[in-house]
Amino acid sequence: MPQSPSPAARPGRRGPVALSATLAATLTALVALGACRPTPSTTPTPQRPTAGGANTPTPATPAPGTPAPGSPTPGTPSPTPGGAPAGGLPAGLAGLLGGAGGAPGEPSPRPYAMVVTPGARTTRGLLTTHQLRGRLLFEIPAAQLNRDMLVVRSLRGSQQPIGGIPGTTLAGSRLVRWERRENRILLRGANYQNVVGDTTNAIVRALDIIAYAPIIAAFNVESYGRDSAAVIDVSRLFLGGVPDLIQGVPGGAPDPSRSFIERVATFEKNVEIEASQTFASSPLGGATAANPLAALFAAPRGTEVYHFSIVRLPDVPMQPRLFDERVGFFNTTQADFGTREQRVARRTFANRWRLECSDRKEGNLCVPRRPITYYVDPATPAWLVPWVKKGIEEWKPAFAEAGFADGIVAREVPRDSIGILQGEDASVSMVRWLPSASENAVGPSTVDPRSGEILDADVQMYHNIMNVLRGIYVAQVGHLDPRAQKLPLPDSLMGRLVQNVVAHEVGHTLALRHNMKGSSMYPLDSVRSKTWTARMGHSPSIMDYARFNYVAQPEDGIALEALIPKVGPYDRFAIKWGYAPLPGAPEAQRVALEPLVRMQDTLPWLRYAGDEGLQGADPGEASEAVGDADAVRATALGLRNIRRVAKLVEGASTATPGETYADLRELYGYVVNQWATELGHVARIPGGLAKQEKVVGQPGEVWTPTSAAKQRAAVAFLNEHAFRTPAYLLDASILRKIEPTGSLDRIGSAQRRVLNVLLDNGRLQRMIENEALPEGAPVYTLGAMLGDLRRGVWSELASGAAIDPYRRRLQRTYLEVLGAKINPTAPAVPAGVPAQLVALLGAQSAPDARALLRGELVDLDRQLASAVGRTSDRTSRLHLLDARAQIDRILNPER
Structure with missing residues (x-):
């Protein structure tokens, strides 16, 4: 889950609960897979061709204990034992692994012994494994054979920190x-x-x-065991000799003399394998002129231990549940070419655990055949385990409420299973506790692509x-x-805060998405009610980023x-749905669930909206918000509390004589950040829908x-509270x-965020379009908003008052922001950066608003x-003259 950005680096996605960057969020989407005992389903599985193609027959199976038909006589030596290594395998690794590669020429299986x-x-199980001589x-x-398995x-194990990019211990599947x-x-x-659900449709052939x-x-078959089981050497799969095994994961050849299966x-x-891979160090981390970002994703330097899980998918896919946009579930989508629709049909399933009723009941609740079970990592500090x-x-x-008794359970790893039940194993779902300095936590899961069934999930809690x-x-309460x-x-308090993060991340592993809509669905007065909050909480969803109730006032008497x-x-x-x-x-x-979903029409706190963050059009989808049903009033209450907290920070952070002021610096940064965050919620109101x-x-x-009226009031509030210097934050x-210095930058940067x-x-574009639509209601035009903003930021021009350093900094920022929109420049990115990333960085342009922005200047x-x-x-006069020169450069860039 995204994390609330620290004062040093805000904002971000994955507040005290997930990764912040979109790129990092993408890289952490896959996790280890756990095997569930399959149960029959009445839903036919969409058909895919066999691995060799739609019309490729399954190869014949040889008689027990004998080579396949047409193979050389047992015992005949191979030209190269086990076959020559595949092309592209480093010579040293090929020599070490001997018969690991597929080869030209006919393989020559030998007697089993x-x-x-x-x-x-x-060891025997899903596959029989043999370890010998490395x-x-x-x-x-x-x-x-021909069964779907997930790797x-x-x-x-690593010498590198975790929690940045790629962000987790997960490395693809x-x-x-x-x-x-x-x-x-x-x-x-x-x-x-891509599937053909109706296998009688002729398009299946194509x-x-x-x-x-x-x-x-x-792989060359080395021998055949009982029932014609093929024996192959797979060493190179786990020692880096097959870079295509996990797509999107950096390749790079390991040093075979320093790589081992452990x-x-x-x-x-399932089969679980751990291997040490040692890579040569590279001062550039693998970056090239053609691909400068390779340094971010290059194979790790030094020795890394990787865990591989190979798990067979359930024999019978779970009955899928069709995805509904009104309920926030992660989902799995297929393109179905076998329907009668006059287009390619999109089959989208909500991801879910397979939770089915057994024959037992507890009251009116059914006991699940297999509850959703999470183990607590044995590495978790003992005081945090409860x-x-x-x-x-x-x-x-x-x-x-969904009908299950003990549908989800928490267990500690038995003492005699520590080291055996591991979070990396695909058979184990675990809340892991990891030694990372990242202020974050994430909750990914792995699903069966046929049905959306969640097979395994591992919450990753970073120590920091x-x-x-x-x-x-x-900062908030x-x-x-x-x-x-x-x-x-x-x-006791930190434990409760950790519980909150764990619950949020477990929600993600149950397939629930962020619901930033939640915090705007309670009336503001309810958020201040001790009876309401005791029963309903201050936000209807733990999947929102409504951290702590910063709206509550001391006189409200809300329980801690x-x-x-x-x-x-x-x-x-959502769980019931x-x-x-x-x-x-x-x-x-889907028809049976429609009355449940329609409850959203009369109970707004059941509504869902996506994780759109600052880019969303709905002001009620703000991240890190509380009470944003009325963001102006909520922020006014929040600012009262910031004044109170600001007076407590020094005493809270200097409790131990002899310590430095590092805690004071950090807590003060959180308070300033909270000030900017709350005002940012008000800044979302203009142009909002x-x-x-x-x-x-x-x-x-x-x-x-x-x-x-609400849009106009929001801008007036910002002029009064965001763009006036907050003296209560400037405690000498x-x-x-x-x-020694920095308060100007600190406050100025916070004001820039709001601006x-x-x-x-x-x-800006929505405000122009709202003005263009003939709806009849009064419209707050972009021109009116820009004029109100100018008069607020430059209010000293009317009075002739002196302009303090904080306001001078704000006014320069105002000109810089408008200048970047009037004269946008493409972001400076090196050659080879993916186009998608360039689009994310995007030039600061608003072409339809440019004329109005120029007019403001x-x-x-x-x-x-x-x-x-x-x-x-005098200083104010010189500042105004400099501002005129800055405007001239913006309006006449060719000079």
């Missing part, structure tokens, strides 16, 4: 199948992005044109998440909680527990423009302890010329 010698360490052999039964790669072709085993990729399964690696464990439905378990099981009441939690808690008025926070978010009514509604057991096909289930997801046949519109006692939100290009220049003569303060 010559290949699997008495010294081999053998090699790893797989014995693949015929029953496991999941994760980091097990790939769907594969083993296929036999004469005396070779092919490892082929597979996917279900699917291989876009869905042919690639060959990832080829551990192999085989189970009924809080992690509480965070997992905070979801129990939601599953009870506690630092950002204490900073935000003090330190004035209400005496426990937060001295650092360190007591264990109610200051912290909890699993709320939206979360219980996703997990309530329903009979029938997906289409029939409230959104409620709806479907055809549901009354009302999806988008409703914000009234002109604090500033002289933490820095950038207000003048966001999308907002022309009017401002006229005012400046008049004000210069009325200003008695």
Whole structure:
């Protein structure tokens, strides 16, 4: 989950609960896979061609204990034992691994006893594994050929920090199948992005044109075991010799003399392998002129231990549930070419765990055949273990509303299983505790692409998440909680804050997306009610970023527990929609669920909106907000509390004599950041439209423009509270302890954040379009908004008053922001940067608004010329003259 940016680097995506950057969020999307016992489903599986193609027959299976038909006589020596290595494998690695590669010429299987010698360490399960003399052999039964399996790669050991890019220990996954072709085993990729649901449709014959399964690696059959199980040497798969195994993961050849397979464990439905890979150091990290970003994704330098899980997908796919835009679930999409629709049909399933009723009941609740089970990482600090378990099981009441007794459970790893039950294993879902300085946590999961079934999930808690939690808690509600008025926070309070993050991340692994809409769905007065917040919380969803109740006033008497978010009514509604057991096909289930979803029309706190952050059109989808049903009033209350907290910061952070003022610097930064964040919620109101997801046949519109009066009031509020110097944040006692200079930059940067939100290009364009639509209601035009802003930022021009240094900094910033929009320049990015990333960086342009922005500078220049003569303060007069010169450069860049 995104994390609330620290004062040093805000804003971001994954506040005390997830990754911040879009790029990092993308790289952390895949996780280790856990095997569930399959149960029959009535839904037919969309058909894909076999690995070799739609019309490729499955190769014949040889008789037990004998080579395949047409193979050389057993015992005949191969020209190169096991076959020559595949092309492209480094010579040193090829020599070490011997018969690891597919080769030209016909492989020559040998007698079993010559290949699997008495010294081999053998384990049996999904695949039989043999370890001998540094090699790893797989014995693949015929029953496991052409079966979908997932290979999941994760980091097990490193000298590098985690939590940045790629951000987690997760290192990708790939769907594969083993296929036999004469005396070779092919490892082929597979996917279900393109399907033909109706296999009688003639187009199934053409699917291989876009869905042919690639060959990832080829292996010579070394021998045949019982029931003609093919024995192959797969060492190079796990020592870096097959860079295509996990797509999108950096390649690079390891040093074979320093790379080893460390551990192999085989189970009924999965095989777990750990391998040390040592890579040569590169001072440029793999970057080239053609691909300068390769340094970010290059193979790690030094020695890394990687864990590989190979898991067979369930024999029978789970009954899927059709995705509904009105409920926030992660989802899996297929393009179905086999329907009667006059287009390619998109089949989208909500991701879910397979949670099914057994024959037992507890009251009116069914006992699941297999509950959703999360283990607590044995590496978790002992004092936090109970809080992690509480965070997992905070979801129990939601599953009870969906009809399940103990639908989700938390367990500690038994003492005799520590080292065996590991978070990297695909059979184990775990809340992991990782030694990372990143102030973050994430909750990814791995799904069956055929149905959206969640197979495994591993929450990753970074140790330093506690630092950002204490900073935000003090900045938002330190004035209400005496426990937060001295650092360190007591264990009981920090434990409760950790529980909140665990519950949020577990929500992600249950497939729930962020619901930033939640915090704007309660009336503001309810957020201040001690009875309401005790029962409903201050936000209806723990999947929102409504951190702590910063709106609450001391006189409201809200309980300390109610200051912290909890699993709320939206979360219980979403779990019921996703997990309530329903009979029938997906289409029939969708009809049965429609009355539940329509409750959103009358209970607004059940509504969902996507994770759009600052770019969203709906002011009610603000991240890090509380009470934003009325963001102006909520922010006014929040600013009162910031004044109170600002007076407590020094005492809270200097409790221990002899310590430095590092804690004071950090806490003060959190307070300034909170000030800018709350004002940013008000800056989203102009040009805003409230959104409620709806479907055809549901009354009302999806988008409703914000009234002109509310938009005008928001700009007036910003002029008064954001663009006037906040003297209450400028405590000389604090500033002289933490820095010789910097307050101008600190306050100025916070004001720039608010100004950038207000003048966001999308907002400017929406205001122009709102003016163009003939709706009849009064419109707050872009011209009116820009004029109000100019008069607020430059209010001294009318009075002739002296302009203080903070206001001078703000006014220069105003000119810089407008100048960048009038004369946009493409971002400076090196050659080779992906086009998608360039688009994200985007030039600051608003072409439809440019004429109005230029007009504002022309009017401002006229005012400046008049004000210069009325200003008695010399510094202010010189500042105004410099501003005129800056405007001239903007309006006449060719000079």
